Amino acid sequence: MATESHGAEEGLVFHPMDQFLVTPLFGDGAVAWYTPTNVTLWMALTVLCVILLLVIGTRRRAVIPSRSQSVAEMAYGLVHKMIEDVCGKDGLKYFPYIMTLFMFILLANMLGLLPLAFTTTSHLAVTVVLALFVFISVTVIGFVKNGAHFLELFWVSSAPLALRPILAIIEVISYFVRPVSHSIRLMGNMMAGHAVIKVFAAFAPLVLFSAVGIAVTPLSILAITAIYALELLVAFIQAYVFTILTCVYLKDALHPGH
Template sequence: MAETTQSAEGGLSFHPLDQFEVYRLFGEGPVHWYTITNVTLWMAIAVLCIVLLLVMGTRKRAVVPNRTQSIAETLYGFIYTMVEDVTGKDGVKYFPYIFTLFIFILMSNFLGLLPMAFTTTSHIAVTAVLALAVFIAVTVIGFVKNGVSFLGLFWVSSAPLALRPILAVIEGISYFVRPVSHSIRLAGNVMAGHAVLKVFAGFAQVGLLIAPFAIFGVIAIYALEVLVAAIQAYVFTILTCVYLKDALHPSH
């Protein structure tokens, strides 16, 4: 819950961003890329939960599925249909990678809603790696599948000839901004929601008059965050499908 401290003037001071602090789990000193931190711990927990759901939960598959198998099959079918609808038959071969992205983001978002948990997708360092991986993979696929014709993505042939060079520059800038918007959208939405949730939780400790409204706010924001956790995983995944579609069929 939110940490509140009395200030010298008798007011209250909230620290909603403390929950996003990265710290070492073992020893002392600065945090390096190889240091085991709370971020790596909760990423490992997310992977473990995914394995339990998709591997262990479907070991005893049956015609009439149990709850775990139903959840796994629903998620699988939902993303498979999305990939096929957005990218076409050519994009189905990339379904395993896209599904892995979706299930990891979804599980990380939901785990971050647990009390005392750490939301890994609230850090731009995590979402930037995911977005850059998509950007690099899509670009490589575009050139491998289409060769130089992939550059047709930036050439708007339906526009007047005089405007095409200008539009090509705009399309180029838009293309290279993709990983920035792709990563910030996810991290920003998750971080903002958790920060607001902690502020409301802090107000719940102010007094009897404000506490009921603050508690109601916590419940409402938490419900919204559950929805946001699923929506942001969906948005990240469908944008990945759209970018893959551009790589497979680059012409305007």
């Protein structure tokens, strides 16, 4: 038994999910809702980066923009056009919230790609809160703006009358599933990419001069580089997808009915 235990310790042992553990910043005690953790630290850094980019980086508003101003203006234009195309002019009054949501998710995803960083959007607790804020907000907006007519969202008037009650039940279920799919999509994509990088990274330290290392180490390094580049793209795409789905849900609240 001792020999087997010793052999297991010398073998290749790695835990790709350890990078998602929530740990307190001070001490090793239990994590409560009020405990400062690595999650709260990186969320605070994300908020700071949003402020630096959108407030500090654009304070001069030069005719020839700086790099930070150019990035902020491109993000502004992207989200503004997204809202206008999906929701129409009525949705532009909600631009500040959607813009903040997009920038927070985007920068949280990007910061999570830094060495030794923590990806806050890889945790369901974070993405669920973001999704619930969207769900509750658009539902309130729908009832405030349309009153009982908001319920027309669930009544498919173009379908045959006999099928409408069944379709209404399906529509109600799909409506309340929105925050689940909205949050899991973001969390799952961010977690999966980081886990794959960690798996390939476990093979990189193999001794280069060993028979296995000569073949495995370069391949693992190339794989990490390729996946990392892909993760940069995924970080942007997932922020875009989360935001455009928010716009779609807002459109249903502003203009219910089929």
